[in-house]
Amino acid sequence: MSAPSGSTSGSSAADKAKRERPLSPHLQIYKPQITSVTSILHRATGVALALGLFVLGWGLIALASGEGSYAVFKDFWGSIFGMILLFGWSFAFFYHFCCGLRHLVMDTGRMMDIKGMYKAAYITYAGALVLTMGTWIVYFACSGY
Amino acid sequence: MTMKWTSGGMKSPLSRARGLGSAKSGSHHWMMQRVTAVSNAVLGLWFVWSVLTLANADYAIVRDWLAAPVNAILMILFVISSYYHAVLGLQVVTEDYVHCEGLKVIKLMGQKLLYTGLGVACVFAVLKVAL
Numbered sequence: 001m002s003a004p005s006g007s008t009s010g011s012s013a014a015d016k017a018k019r020e021r022p023l024s025p026h027l028q029i030y031k032p033q034i035t036s037v038t039s040i041l042h043r044a045t046g047v048a049l050a051l052g053l054f055v056l057g058w059g060l061i062a063l064a065s066g067e068g069s070y071a072v073f074k075d076f077w078g079s080i081f082g083m084i085l086l087f088g089w090s091f092a093f094f095y096h097f098c099c100g101l102r103h104l105v106m107d108t109g110r111m112m113d114i115k116g117m118y119k120a121a122y123i124t125y126a127g128a129l130v131l132t133m134g135t136w137i138v139y140f141a142c143s144g145y
Numbered sequence: 146m147t148m149k150w151t152s153g154g155m156k157s158p159l160s161r162a163r164g165l166g167s168a169k170s171g172s173h174h175w176m177m178q179r180v181t182a183v184s185n186a187v188l189g190l191w192f193v194w195s196v197l198t199l200a201n202a203d204y205a206i207v208r209d210w211l212a213a214p215v216n217a218i219l220m221i222l223f224v225i226s227s228y229y230h231a232v233l234g235l236q237v238v239t240e241d242y243v244h245c246e247g248l249k250v251i252k253l254m255g256q257k258l259l260y261t262g263l264g265v266a267c268v269f270a271v272l273k274v275a276l
């Protein structure tokens with residue numbers, strides 16, 4: 001995007017003043033803040049989960065199609081590569097889950113001040129981490145590792 | 146309540162026909178995103194827990210699990226709730242990022258058709274296992 005252009009003629013002082021004018025909050029030049037990062041992560045994880053629905057579809061259809069199809073599905077997602085992807089999706093789910101709850105709370109008008117926003121964001125991060133780690137600890141404990 | 150959730154009264158004929166973007170059918174969309182958010186929260190936790198306990202199980206065990214009425218019903222509910230929520234969410238993302246009107250319409254249609262198709266296939270798969 002080009003900066004809004006005014007008159008092209010003028011002294012260097014005017015040029016300097018023009019250069020130092022505050023720029024609009026465009027993504028590439030805007031300092032990331034906890035509010036914007038929390039928000040964009042909710043969107044990113046939402047899109048990731050939407051893609052994950054294809055995995056859910058694959059699993060259900062494989063299960064209905066028979067033992068062979070299910071074995072292909074299970075081998076792929078049980079591999080190291082598959083598990084790394086699933087780890088990512090589990091974090092995406094729990095982040096989106098916590099941040100979604102934060103959305104629902106804020107929709108009622110609560111926590112809308114700066115302090116509340118920070119608190120809600122930190123609760124979201126902590127909740128996502130704890131739930132993701134807890135899930136995988138349970139998984140590895142149950143698999144006898 | 147009904148009046149609040151239906152749209153169209155304040156629109157020009159063109160915007161009603163196009164039915165896209167902000168303030169066109171926004172309040173219903175917004176509400177349904179929240180309704181499905183709540184159902185996704187509950188069903189999603191059930192789903193994660195189920196996957197966790199079934200991850201290492203054999204084919205026959207997983208099949209029997211899904212064939213149990215409670216699990217089949219919860220799975221169908223989760224499929225409907227999550228696919229609907231995803232279509233609503235992706236619509237907003239596409240409206241925000243795809244600026245060419247023609248591509249936007251094509252993409253919104255593509256997303257809806259794809260997710261509706263796969264969602265129906267999922268429900269069919271569950272029924273095939275359970276019935």
Ligand code: HEM
Pocket residue numbers: 042043044045046047049050051053096097098099100101103104178179182183185186187189227230231233234235237238
């Ligand atoms: C499990 C499957 C899920 C999928 C595929 C999914 C997907 C999405 C997507 C793609 C969006 C749009 C993101 C955006 O506009 O920035 C979204 C928004 C949203 N999601 Fe989810 N989500 C899921 C689960 C959940 C859960 C469990 C909750 C609540 C606890 C939730 C709460 C929300 C809310 C409140 C919004 C609206 C945010 C806004 O208005 O900006 N979602 N979701």
Ligand code: HEM
Pocket residue numbers: 047050051235238239242243248249251252253254255256259
């Ligand atoms: C939400 C974030 C996404 C963005 C910003 C995005 C962006 C785009 C863009 C710019 C195009 C090209 C425009 C066009 O050909 O219509 C496209 C096409 C496409 N996208 Fe996405 N996409 C997103 C998510 C998804 C997801 C989750 C799916 C899941 C299936 C998807 C499926 C498709 C398909 C099938 C096409 C080509 C066919 C069509 O136009 O409908 N997209 N996307």
